[in-house]
Amino acid sequence: MTAQTGVLLRLDQAEVCIGSTRFGPFSFDVLAGERIAILGPSGAGKSSLLKVISGEYATANGNLSLGGMPVESLRPAALSRVLAVLPQSYQNTFAMPVELVIGLGRLGRVAGGDSNQIIRQSATLARAEHLLHRTTAGLSGGELARVHLARVFAQLWDVSGGLLLVDEPLTALDPGLALELFDRLSSFTRLRGHTLIAVLHDVQLALQEFDRLILIRQGQLYADCPSSVDAIPILERLFEVRFRKHHADDLLFICATATQGHS
Template sequence: MTQTTAKQPVLTVKEVSLGKPDSWRLQPMSLDLNSGEILAVCGPNGAGKSTLLGLLTGELQPSSGEVLVANRPLNAWPAAELARCRSRMEQSTPLSFDFLTQEVVALGRYAWGDDTADSPIVAEAMQAAGAYELLGRKITRLSGGEQQRVQLARVLAQIWQVPNALLLLDEPMSAQDLGQQQQVLRNLKKLVKQHNWSLVCVLHDLNLASVFSDRLLMLDKGKVQALGKPTEVLNLQRISSVYKAELTAYYHPENNRHLVMLDD
């Protein structure tokens, strides 16, 4: 992948939309994402979060605007070349074959031609995703949370040690317990900073988004409600309006973050 500088974002979204004025799935929006930056995408069900990720991967074609990776239009990238610098994890990736966990993770190395299950990269990616303890087990025998960590290891293996890569994750923590959430998110943050990756991560949990992200994008009904630092986006009035919920927002002075709790 072309070396990225501070003046050249890893990801550029220029007035991208999907739909039309009377039936928007995503209204026109723009953003830049720099190397080493984590963007959390939040919003209620149907807000357009997965639609945005579909546009960023090229799975969906925009009605207007364009997506650029390393200042190069998404549709100008050869598939094999793009696969070596951009990786995506979907909400669900069901498997019906009895692959071993390390064989599933090794699929992430296909674009590199070294997709062997005993590769050191496979083991390292499984360790980072909190899935190393699952080594040697069949994927179909795992719980939903365990399968999710194996799939995360697969997408990490795909861009392992690639500088300035782009990582797109759709609800990677939805089936994890508190301990796994903390461990995996800490590891992800470390990898992003270490390799100057850019990470777009869809999260339903606003507290996780607040702790984990550098910036937060709030969507509702296909429209950008706010984009900025978590402390700027997560104010009580906005969250209550977007989520139609009665809640309280607390400020954590030690880490300069907002925490959100539902009222009883």
């Protein structure tokens, strides 16, 4: 399933402290081209782990390397050609032209060239083309989510072997659009051999579309396992629920039924 081989990202005893809260230590490798879902209860530290991986949270202890280089040694322009981040929420305080927001994905590139065309193609792929002449003022949550998806598409459009980090990318979208945009995100990463790491609440999507699950509880790594039916008992313990399983059209469907204490 992976487009390339080799370790892209390595966390070695990486630990961060935010106020009095300690996250980690986290130690795991991510192979180039892998598709990893990070799951865990609310407040477990999933977004924080993503921020450790992106370098937004500086590690208090341990090391983080990307392509064999310590992340802190990479210059921002070089990093922006490899690493794109779609956060859980976006600042929308000021009205900014949508085209400019998408174009922020091209900041690390030499100006000119085919950037304008890439911005337009990215907007089309994210179903945001009709928003190009608007500003962010007044955009709905789902429209803003599409604009930012277009921004990360623009950032990693013309490179291969990059790393895309996304935090609950589908929450503001209706089910049809969520399905369509996940498919587009998926093909975008596969075509270019990008690695995808996604924080998700959707266990079904994680089992269906991802290679590997990184499970977090109370700021610690709870489990790191292949995304398969064998992960279901681990997920049940993590979320303290029972999952009912249904098979249809060669697919496994799961549905949370009862908390483990009330079954």
